[in-house]
Amino acid sequence: MSRFWKIALAVIVVVVIAGIVIVPRMHHGKSDAAAAGAQANGEGQGKDQPPVPVTVVPVVSQDVPVYLTALGTVQARNTVTVRPQVGGQLMKLNFKEGQEVKAGDVIAEIDPRTIQSQYDQSVAKLKQDQASAATARNNLDRSQNLVSKGGQQYVSKQDLDNLKNTLDQANATVVADQAAIRASQVQLGFTKVIAPIDGLAGIRSVDVGNVVATTDAIVTITELHPIYVMFFLPEKNLDLVRSSTLEGGDLTSLEVQALDRVDSHAIATGHLDVIDNTIDTSTGTFRLRSLFENEKTQLWPGQFVNVQLKVRTVKNGLVVPAQAVQRGPDGDYVYLVQGDNTVRMQPVETSTEVGDSHVLIGKGLKLGDKVVTEGQFRLKPGSKVQPLAPGQVPAAPTAEELQKAKQGQQGRGGRRGG
Numbered sequence: 001m002s003r004f005w006k007i008a009l010a011v012i013v014v015v016v017i018a019g020i021v022i023v024p025r026m027h028h029g030k031s032d033a034a035a036a037g038a039q040a041n042g043e044g045q046g047k048d049q050p051p052v053p054v055t056v057v058p059v060v061s062q063d064v065p066v067y068l069t070a071l072g073t074v075q076a077r078n079t080v081t082v083r084p085q086v087g088g089q090l091m092k093l094n095f096k097e098g099q100e101v102k103a104g105d106v107i108a109e110i111d112p113r114t115i116q117s118q119y120d121q122s123v124a125k126l127k128q129d130q131a132s133a134a135t136a137r138n139n140l141d142r143s144q145n146l147v148s149k150g151g152q153q154y155v156s157k158q159d160l161d162n163l164k165n166t167l168d169q170a171n172a173t174v175v176a177d178q179a180a181i182r183a184s185q186v187q188l189g190f191t192k193v194i195a196p197i198d199g200l201a202g203i204r205s206v207d208v209g210n211v212v213a214t215t216d217a218i219v220t221i222t223e224l225h226p227i228y229v230m231f232f233l234p235e236k237n238l239d240l241v242r243s244s245t246l247e248g249g250d251l252t253s254l255e256v257q258a259l260d261r262v263d264s265h266a267i268a269t270g271h272l273d274v275i276d277n278t279i280d281t282s283t284g285t286f287r288l289r290s291l292f293e294n295e296k297t298q299l300w301p302g303q304f305v306n307v308q309l310k311v312r313t314v315k316n317g318l319v320v321p322a323q324a325v326q327r328g329p330d331g332d333y334v335y336l337v338q339g340d341n342t343v344r345m346q347p348v349e350t351s352t353e354v355g356d357s358h359v360l361i362g363k364g365l366k367l368g369d370k371v372v373t374e375g376q377f378r379l380k381p382g383s384k385v386q387p388l389a390p391g392q393v394p395a396a397p398t399a400e401e402l403q404k405a406k407q408g409q410q411g412r413g414g415r416r417g418g
Helices: 003-040 113-148 157-189 235-248 399-417
Strands: 052-058 060-076 079-082 088-093 106-110 192-194 199-201 219-222 227-234 255-259 266-280 285-292 304-321 326-328 331-337 343-347 349-354 358-363 370-374 385-388
Touching (some): 060 235, 227 235, 227 266, 227 304, 235 266, 235 285, 235 304, 255 285, 285 304, 304 349, 304 370, 331 349
Antiparallel strands (some): 052 370, 079 219, 088 106, 106 192, 227 285, 255 266, 255 304, 266 285, 304 358, 326 331, 331 343, 331 370, 349 358
8 A cells, every 4th residue: 555545544544533522522512502501591490380389378467465474383372270279188170171161160179177167266266356345345434434423533544544555455356357267268268279261171180189289280271262373574574564564553454364284274364463572683583473263263272383474465466377487597487478479588576476376476577468377398489389278278280281290201301311
């Protein structure tokens, strides 16, 4: 082979190899350009995706009571430990443990015989001293008559003074005897132990037949109607509570509810009674006392309850369901449905809970705004939505929509594999 043909063959081989390398690169570059154009036209970005069905609820207006909550302890208004005021053998108990007793009821009786004998002795001594006083009066009267008769001095002045002093002593003894009788009567009355207050009798501390002293307890009586609930609030709430009492006129204008700690239903309703005069520096709280009539004995001393203190009422407050409010890195927000059925993230500020399912919005929404309450996990800003009322189910897709979605999936699959 001549040199010319060798050179020509080498050139042909180089051209063929270059064509093999360049053609795939051109196809690949064209594919990248097509993909970039598709992205620029919105393909693959959800442009043709159907609207997301979500539950939408409008912002409503209502009067919202504002509560401060705390843990409270029920305390009896009065608790009295009944002790005998005289010693002696306990003869009788006239109450049943756990029974309601009334003030003035005789709940126990102590053997009165010793004190009765002391009383009888006092009565007898009084009669004796009254007789002595009568004798002294008669002696003085006779002596005075002798002095005045005929102007003659039959009784010396000293004897007359002694008779007067004897009468005064006898009268004083009579007064002392009368006081002793009254003291014996009081002691005799103490042999009947009287209930000092209306309340519930507890478990007795002594049994019939025991000899009791004045230091021994018989039973404790606890007043249940009305009853107190004590609770603490942070010191930052002090001005709010005090200003609310000034607006209402007095403490009783502030309503207090006691809630069960298990299911948080209202047990009883009362009113604020006292705000303590100091703040506990160790806890930064102040103590409050509320009063409940407790007519049906819903509250029991020592019971723990959740307390709600109603401090004010927000007129025409904006309220949304609690599940509409989401927590983000920048604070609370809701998905707000706009006029073209797209959504945007709307920052909001919540003020307080409204019942168990709603919240009061302080800032960020206005009356009539529509917020998403269900389906937020499928949304992002700008998503198209299909608004549904609470409880409404989205319509099933038509055959045409299913076919279109299927074709779209197949087309996207072809491009990935091409």
